[in-house]
Structures are given as C-alpha cells and as structure tokens.
Amino acid sequence: MANSHTLETNVISQSDRARLRQRALVLSLALWAFMMGLLYYAGTFTSGGPIPPFELWLIRLVWMASGFALGWLIYRILEWSMERSSVGPIVSLVVLVCVFGALHTIANSLLYFELAGLSATPFQMFGLVTYWLHFQLAWGVLILTLVMGAQASAERQARLQAQREAQVAQLDALTFQVHPHFLFNTLGAVSSLVGENQFEKGEEMVRKLAVFLRRSFRREANDDVTLEQEFEDLRVYVRIERIRFEKRFDLKFSLSDCASDALVPGLLLQPLVENAIKYAVAPSADFVSLELAAKRIGDDVEITLTDDGPGAPQTHGLGTGEANVRNRLVARFGGRVLFSSGARPERGYLVRMRFPYQASIKSEQDQARSE
Incomplete structure (x- = not known):
C-alpha cells in the first residue's frame, strides 16, 4: 500500500x-x-x-x-x-x-x-x-x-481540482434527474391525447417537445446558461404544458436587463415550474396565474416564482423538485446560496432563491468595451 x-x-x-x-x-x-x-x-x-x-x-x-x-x-x-x-x-x-x-x-x-x-x-x-x-x-x-x-x-x-470534478459530477447527477421525469410526463400526456383522438394537440405537443429537447441537448449536462437562455427554454416548456392543461394557466416572465446575462446551471428552474403546475394548476378548476421574476440585488441575483393556486401548503413542493434546484445551486455557487419556499399569506405559493451574480464572458467583454 x-x-x-x-x-x-x-x-x-x-x-x-x-x-x-x-x-x-x-x-x-x-x-x-x-x-x-x-x-x-x-x-x-x-x-x-x-x-x-x-x-x-x-x-x-x-x-x-x-x-x-x-x-x-x-x-x-x-x-x-x-x-x-x-x-x-x-x-x-x-x-x-x-x-x-x-x-x-x-x-x-x-x-x-x-x-x-x-x-x-x-x-x-x-x-x-x-x-x-x-x-x-x-x-x-x-x-x-x-x-x-x-x-x-x-x-x-x-x-481544488477534485472539488471542481465532484461539483461537476454532482451537477450531472442532478441534471439527469430532471430530463427523465419531464420526458415521462410529456410522453404520458401525448399518449393520453392520442387515446382521446386529439391528434392535432398531440402532434403540436410532440413538435414543441422536439424544440425543447433540441435546445437542451445542444449543451452538456453541466453547462451554464444565461438567465435569458433559461427563460427562453422555459417558455418552450410552458407552451407544452399549456397544451396539456388546455390553457388553464399562464406564466408571466419578468427578467431585468441587469440580470439577463447571469449564469445558472441549464434547466435549473424547470422543476420549480413543473411543481407549480402539479400542485397549483392540476388540482384547480379555476385559471391559475404564475409569475417568474429575476433581478439583481447588489452582487446577487434573486429569482422568485409565485402562483395563486389553491395547492395545500403542506404538500406543495414535495418530491425532488425544490431539493434538486437547491442542491444544484449549492454545487454551483457554494455556501452563498439562499433558498426558501412556502405558502403565501393571501393565496398560493412562493419560492425564492438568491445566489452570487456571475456574468457570461461575452457580457463581461461587452461591458469592458462600453467602458
């Protein structure tokens, strides 16, 4: 030895x-x-x-x-x-x-x-x-x-190299939890639409799913994306879910310009939106409004996701969704991560996260040229 x-x-x-x-x-x-x-x-x-x-x-x-x-x-x-x-x-x-x-x-x-x-x-x-x-x-x-x-x-x-490799491996494992779960849900919805002879909706969902997968598979599992790219991926995902739930909800996107170039792990927010749809939209007969907002606060980025659905606070957010997002943030940014979730006083649910702002190389070069 x-x-x-x-x-x-x-x-x-x-x-x-x-x-x-x-x-x-x-x-x-x-x-x-x-x-x-x-x-x-x-x-x-x-x-x-x-x-x-x-x-x-x-x-x-x-x-x-x-x-x-x-x-x-x-x-x-x-x-x-x-x-x-x-x-x-x-x-x-x-x-x-x-x-x-x-x-x-x-x-x-x-x-x-x-x-x-x-x-x-x-x-x-x-x-x-x-x-x-x-x-x-x-x-x-x-x-x-x-x-x-x-x-x-x-x-x-x-x-340091071993820590970086461990973080990459952890991010890979957490990312691979997201894709199968989402794919199974979407393919199950397509199967239901076809079984109900709603072929046009099923075909539309498959097309949007292809767009979503094409965007996500262009990158490595642990690649960072800007918040602007993350929001674009989520827009495609929401279009799929709106077909599935017959437009019973809408998601408003609010992204400040100073936070649009912030780097995050790819598909970071998708599990949270999926949770909101599962616990706020699915059990509700009424129209549900969701809002996803991101802004800069000093040297940090704050992201919030709110809904006005009737989901029970004690069950809302169960499963791997929130834990997955929190763990990916910690693996990527270390201890400077704040994450909280819970029922809103008036109605619905709120998820809030805060992490260090790190810009993409391109945005830093653009800022240097402007100065």
Whole structure:
C-alpha cells in the first residue's frame, strides 16, 4: 500500500519538480556565495597561518564546491526518500544534514590540519562540526521550506481540482434527474391525447417537445446558461404544458436587463415550474396565474416564482423538485446560496432563491468595451 508521503509528493508535477530543483540550485549557490563573502571580509579567506595563501585559497574552494555538491546530493536523496520512505521529511533532512555535514566538515578539517602540519584533538573536531552544523541546518531548513511549500501548493491545487470534478459530477447527477421525469410526463400526456383522438394537440405537443429537447441537448449536462437562455427554454416548456392543461394557466416572465446575462446551471428552474403546475394548476378548476421574476440585488441575483393556486401548503413542493434546484445551486455557487419556499399569506405559493451574480464572458467583454 502506498504511504502518505508517496501520495503527497506525487501530487507535484514533473514540470514543477524541475522548477523546484532549479530554485534549490540557485538557493544553494547563493548561500555558499554568501559564506564565501563572509569568510573573505572576516579576513579568514586568505589568512591560513602556516599554509600559503594560494593553497589555502584552493582548500576553501574545494570546501565550498564539495559542500555545494553534497547539498545537491542531500536534496536528491531527500526527494527520493519522500517518495519511497515512511519517514517524515523533517526527520530525513535532519539525519542527512547531520551525517553528511559532519563528514564534510571532518574531511575538510583533516585536510587543512594535514597541510598545516598540525594535529587536531577530538574536542577541536567536535567544535568545528557543531560550528558549521548551524549553517548546514539553516540551509536544510530553507530547502525544506521550499520543498514543502511547493508540495502544499500542489496539494491545494489537487484538492481544488477534485472539488471542481465532484461539483461537476454532482451537477450531472442532478441534471439527469430532471430530463427523465419531464420526458415521462410529456410522453404520458401525448399518449393520453392520442387515446382521446386529439391528434392535432398531440402532434403540436410532440413538435414543441422536439424544440425543447433540441435546445437542451445542444449543451452538456453541466453547462451554464444565461438567465435569458433559461427563460427562453422555459417558455418552450410552458407552451407544452399549456397544451396539456388546455390553457388553464399562464406564466408571466419578468427578467431585468441587469440580470439577463447571469449564469445558472441549464434547466435549473424547470422543476420549480413543473411543481407549480402539479400542485397549483392540476388540482384547480379555476385559471391559475404564475409569475417568474429575476433581478439583481447588489452582487446577487434573486429569482422568485409565485402562483395563486389553491395547492395545500403542506404538500406543495414535495418530491425532488425544490431539493434538486437547491442542491444544484449549492454545487454551483457554494455556501452563498439562499433558498426558501412556502405558502403565501393571501393565496398560493412562493419560492425564492438568491445566489452570487456571475456574468457570461461575452457580457463581461461587452461591458469592458462600453467602458
């Protein structure tokens, strides 16, 4: 079974890893150049006592070059261990820096003492190792910060991508709940009309159904549409239902200009209109008026659907209709969604929803040109 570090590290793409290695190289070069500058200005770069300046200069260059190469080796081992080992990156780095850093300091110190004709006591070697270990650990902390920062960024992007994919899948599932339900109802109505020898009405309903399906199937299931397009789709749907219910209702559309370009999931409102027809129009012998209105309120869009039918408040809106619409809004816009429904004080039913205004790209470009 893959361990957690394998999963986390593999989130970083190959291109990001290449950039990360370049940054690690640049950072290491900068730190060693900084140390060279400190040694030079501190006067220890060329003052080596019994060692001639030229030889001391070569020793220092070998020390820095080998330190840089060793640092790059530590980085690659750290990268490898994070992919294949269950040991945490912090523990891996501390162990690598302490072991390789101590060996590097001891080897260079022994070379220095040998060329100087001096002997080093264990206490002196311990002091040199601990002294340079501070610098080596500081380098390690910077490298670890660089690696873990890139890893955290990659994981965050992966989580966002997973959330987006989950939202798309949820929208697909909710959208697929709408189409079969509507199709079964409409085809059932056509069958009833044909059975009653109302062939002309049945033919007209089939034609309007074809128009409706052609409009809706041009888009992917989870595609956004503007409110203007959504209202046009609903007009076609209402024409079908008016044939079915022999024009016993009418739906008034009210769409403000500033809200017409707002984006919503396709066929978002159709289940609500279907519910209104089912609970307000179907049980009523009187003519029923419905109104669908959309407007901008600050940075939000508010949509209301009202009817004056006699539907019982305790049953109006049962089923998947309202839950479907609410869930699709939440999947699309997140937590900034308000949704309420209930009986009106005077008569009928009211559904109100509010969500963030997001315009289509085309409308944003048109607005930018006008400015």
